Amino acid sequence: MEAISNSVGGNVPKTNGVNGHSNGTSGHSANTNGHSVQNGNSKRPIRIAGCSGGVYDRKRAIHDMAKNEDVDVITGDWMSEANMTLRGSDKREKLGSGTLVGKAYEPYFLEELDPAIPWLAKRGVKIAVNAGASDVQGLAEAVRGLVEKHGVDLKVAYVDGDDVTDAVLKLYKQGEKFLNLPANKNIQDWGYEPLCAQCYLGGTGIAACFEGGADIVVCGRVADASVTVGAAMWWHGWQREANVQELAGALMIGHIIECSTYATGGYYSGFKDLGDQDTDMGYPIAAIDEKGHAVITMEKGKHGLVTPATIASQLLYEIQGDLYYNSDVTASISDIRLESVGKNAVKVSGVKGSPPPPTTKVGITAKGGWQAEFHFFLTGLDIEEKAKMIERQTKETMGEHLSKFSCLNFTIAGKVPEDPQSQDEATVDLRIFAQSRDPDILSASSIIDSDRGSFARFCIENLLQGYPGSTMAPDMRQAIGRPFFEYWVSLLPQTFVKETAHLHDGRVIDIPSPSVTQEYAREQPDQPATINPADxxxxxxxxxxxxxxxxxxxxxxxxxxxxxxxxxxxxxxxxxxxxxxxxxxxxxxxxxxxxxxxxxxxxxxxxxxxxxxxxxxxxxxxxxxxxxxxxxxxxxxxxxxxxxxxxxxxxxxxxx
Known part of the structure; x- marks a missing residue:
């Protein structure tokens, strides 16, 4: 069918005949329509599960959640700054050479999705995920292939527009400074040539896909919490400009569950509270009501904890201050409240909402060069002196090649205790870490080529005139150079983003930038010391x-x-x-x-x-x-x- 473009003005697009669970029979007796009205004028909360916080999360999550739990939408995030650079650069290189792009998405998502598909269809559970990387259309096609293999009727849609390479490169050539967020430096002072750029989208496109009848929505790069925002926006009929408070609440709930078991006892500094119940932690489930408040629970019968402490821990993860920015809304969390409302159940409220900023975060990738590392083991006394000896000898051996390294660090990891009780206790690691734009100085072939300088040879050659007990790590693979990328984080006006929602029936819906935004100071408010300190x-x-x-x-x-x-x-x-x-x-x-x-x-x-x-x-x-x-x-x-x-x-x- 020929694609038809529709402008939706900033609200979730409306389509006819949309059913919140369009396939099979919902496993949730209270709901047969995502927009049904119950208890007078109140809709029941939407139950959203967070089933992946990274590329290598456990494979059972989507299947078990779809089969065993009463949830409406399963969400997951397979994206990170690491695979954004890797997939994006791979795409640009293949485009530049005229080769087919193909599979510049995260294939691990497909491995998790495959066994869950029959249960998604049977129980009417929807999915919204962040896994398309730099080939979201290709991922959507791969998902459709899995659906066809299982012989079920699940409608697949995708959201794109996060690849802003062309816009960023054009602005860069025009002299745009693209101030770096961490260091406030101009990109012209970076010293690297931008290769590709990817921005962070909101949840409005996801809501449009669900409103258009989709069962599975895949995205290239929405913000981590946006999959939850989009699902809640669709379910409750929220509009970006009219429901700022509710969206802000959903945004922070999305933040809490987007790293999966980080909310249920994983990465928890109070981990000893778990005892030995830590080998199969349950994935979180958030029931988000029409006000944007939520009660967070987890899978039944699994290890882990949902307490104010585990939720507070995840709330504090990767935030940048009181204000939490998103393309759809800004949340203020200084007054957030966490209340235990039962065993493994915590209510989240108190988030304040305001309009989104006119900009969104953009990550710009450049080729950094090659990097490698070499390890020595140092044992016993005089560790600092032994490390200094290694550094002197290695640099002397490098000679004129020393200037070819853009980074060369010698780092001791560990400390020998007084009167160690075993040799292992008395042993620490010395890591020599190197980066260079010269591939030869770190190449595999130069390890054994005596006529050419190489990082590994520089490290090895001093072994027999080295420190007492000279011992190197036996595995040399880390000493072979591998490419690395530099990553520049800045802001891009949302008006430069051309976001679109591609529905299962060929319709293409334009998702415009927000019509109402608010300017915020570049730096968040800072309070170096408390007000009214205690005696x-x-x-x-x-x-x-x-x-x-x-x-x-x-x-x-x-x-x-x-x-x-x-x-x-x-x-x-x-x-x-x-x-x-x-x-x-x-x-x-x-x-x-x-x-x-x-x-x-x-x-x-x-x-x-x-x-x-x-x-x-x-x-x-x-x-x-x-x-x-x-x-x-x-x-x-x-x-x-x-x-x-x-x-x-x-x-x-x-x-x-």
Whole structure:
């Protein structure tokens, strides 16, 4: 059928004869239509499951959720800054060489979807996922193939427009600065040539697909939480400009469930509460009502926990401050509330909404060069001196080739304890990490070619004149150069985004940029220290112990930014935490890791949390970083291990 373009003005497009569960019989007796009215003028909450937080999440999730749980929509996210760069660059290279693009999507989604398809059809469960990467149309076609294989009637739609390469490259050539979000630098000072660009879409296109009768909606790159926003928008009939408050609530619920079991006990600093019930954690389910409030539960009969602490932990993950921006809406979370309403059930409310910004985040990819690493094992005494010897010898061997490395780091991981009780205890790792734009200096062939310099040879050649006990890692594969990408995060006006929803019957619906937006300051509000600090002497005697004895928290990344949220369990500990945890205190706790860069601080009193945003803390982000903590996930555990003076009366309650 010939595609017909429709402009929808910013509201969810309306089509005739749309049924919320268009295939088979719904497994939910209370619902036969996604827009049915029950209990007077109230619609029942939509039940949305979060079944994937990354490419390699467990494969059982979609199948088990569709078969065993009463849910309306299953969501999942297979996208990250890593595969955005990889798939996007692959697409541009193939287009440049005139070859077929093909399969620039995440195939792992198909492996999870395949066994679930019969149950999706039988129980009338819909799906919205973020897995198309740089070939969302190809993914939609692959999904249709699976549906046909199973012989069921499921309608597949897709949302595109996130590939903004042409628009970004045109603006770049015209001199657009594309200020970097973490460091506020111009892209002209980057030193790399942009290759491709992908922006983050909202949920309006997903809602349009469901409104048009779709059962499965695949997206290239919507924001992580947008799949939940789109599903709730469709179900409740919300409009982008008219239902800002409700959309903001759904946005934060989407944020909580988008990393799957991060909300139910995974990556939880209180993980010891799980005991040994940690091998098959349940995936989260959010029941979002017409006000945008929700009760979060999880799969029945599975391991894990849903408590205010597990939900607060995930709420604090990867946020950038009080304001949480999306293409559809902006949410303020400083007054968010989490309330236990039953076993493994937490109500989320208190989110405030405002219009979206006129811009959306855009990630720009460039080829960075090649990188490799080499490892030595150092044992016993004089570790620092042994490491310095390795560095001197290696650099001397490199000679004139030293200048070819754009990055060359020597890093010790670990520390030998006093009087170690085993040789393993007495052994640490020395990592030599290298990056270069010269492929030869890191190429596989040059490892054994004595006539050419190579990173691996530079490291190996000093083995017999090395430190006492010289031992290298036996696996040489890491020393062979592999390509890496640089990633530049900036903002793009939403008016440059040409988003479209492609329905199962050939219709194409244009999704315009928001008609109502609000300008926000580039930097979020910062409160370096608390207002009205408490007199710390009132808390009584203290003991110097790890901060994590009474605090929980979570940290994460966004490009090269790291975020850190810490919270306490008891109300009377809140005044102590907010008073102690100033920005200056955090810098002291960071120790050698404080590079003096910008740190923003805010408070969330209802969940007893202090949040920090560490700007440009992660050395360029996951794709290019030279550090161990490439995703910022261990920052929280490092800070929780640092010693501070904690009131004894808090410690008497037992440590986390």
């Amino acid at each position: 710390l002497s009132r808390f009584g005697p203290t003991t110097r112990v790890p901060l994590g004895y009474i605090t929980l928290g979570r940290s994460g990344d966004k490009s090269s930014n790291a975020n850190l949220g810490l919270f306490v369990r008891h109300d009377d500990e809140w005044d102590w935490l907010r008073t102690v945890l100033s920005t200056d205190t955090l810098r002291k706790l960071l120790g050698k890791d404080d590079a003096g860069r910008q740190i923003d601080r805010c408070e969330m009193p209802n969940i007893k949390a202090v949040h920090f945003l560490l700007k440009d803390h992660l050395d360029r982000g996951f794709n290019a970083t030279s550090g161990y903590d490439s995703l910022g996930k261990n920052l929280c555990e490092y800070i929780r291990a640092k010693h501070v003076e904690i009131p004894n009366k808090f410690l008497e309650r037992g440590r986390v």
